[in-house]
Amino acid sequence: MNLNEQRRDVAREICRSYGVTLSVDALHAFMNILQPQKLLRGHNLVNEGEVCNCMYFVERGMVLQYYTKNNVTVTEHISHEGDMVICIESFFLREPSHIVATMLEPGVVYGIPHDELEAIASRSFELCKLIFAFYQRSLIISQRKADVIRFETAKERYIRTMRENPEIIRRAPLHHVASFLQMTPETLSRVRSQVTEADLK
Numbered sequence: 001m002n003l004n005e006q007r008r009d010v011a012r013e014i015c016r017s018y019g020v021t022l023s024v025d026a027l028h029a030f031m032n033i034l035q036p037q038k039l040l041r042g043h044n045l046v047n048e049g050e051v052c053n054c055m056y057f058v059e060r061g062m063v064l065q066y067y068t069k070n071n072v073t074v075t076e077h078i079s080h081e082g083d084m085v086i087c088i089e090s091f092f093l094r095e096p097s098h099i100v101a102t103m104l105e106p107g108v109v110y111g112i113p114h115d116e117l118e119a120i121a122s123r124s125f126e127l128c129k130l131i132f133a134f135y136q137r138s139l140i141i142s143q144r145k146a147d148v149i150r151f152e153t154a155k156e157r158y159i160r161t162m163r164e165n166p167e168i169i170r171r172a173p174l175h176h177v178a179s180f181l182q183m184t185p186e187t188l189s190r191v192r193s194q195v196t197e198a199d200l201k
Contacts (some may be wrong), residue, residue, distance in 0.1 A: 029123075036108065040106050048067070058085060061106060076180075084137070085101055104171075117131060154181065154182075155194060
């Protein structure tokens with residue numbers, strides 16, 4: 001499969017995931033700005049202090065987004081196949097990011113550059129709808145995470161993640177999982193021992 005075919009297939013997959021149908025011309029414009037990158041574990045997609053110039057679609061692998069507070073690494077989000085990675089404030093406002101995005105596993109991502117995305121959207125209502133879908137899902141994910149932290153117990157947060165996004169539990173290092181769920185590794189270990197098969201149904 002050549003590069004254009006790969007880009008076309010990924011563009012279609014992204015559109016399906018976000019429930020947006022594009023015309024042939026709009027799909028062609030979108031696929032042409034996709035930037036495939038095959039990356040090793042530990043490669044940073046976004047560094048602290050850099051402007052986030054791309055959002056990234058994860059075709060293969062796992063991506064950690066984190067920040068440092070009082071010399072402690074705090075996990076903001078963990079993404080994997082089919083997810084979009086974006087440091088949303090930096091991407092929107094064109095300001096340096098406080099968040100680092102790094103590969104937890106070797107993988108393949110497709111960069112979607114900010115300026116090129118804005119340029120093709122300025123000529124296509126269909127692509128405006130796709131961008132709106134990107135931003136809408138990102139904001140919903142952020143709001144749901146905030147609500148979960150506010151209203152659910154540690155055990156409830158763990159069970160919800162196991163039900164809705166088990167790949168995070170299965171593949172990410174446990175200290176990152178604990179931080180993502182806003183608990184200590186000791187609490188995570190205790191919660192894991194308390195959860196039964198019945199809890200996960």
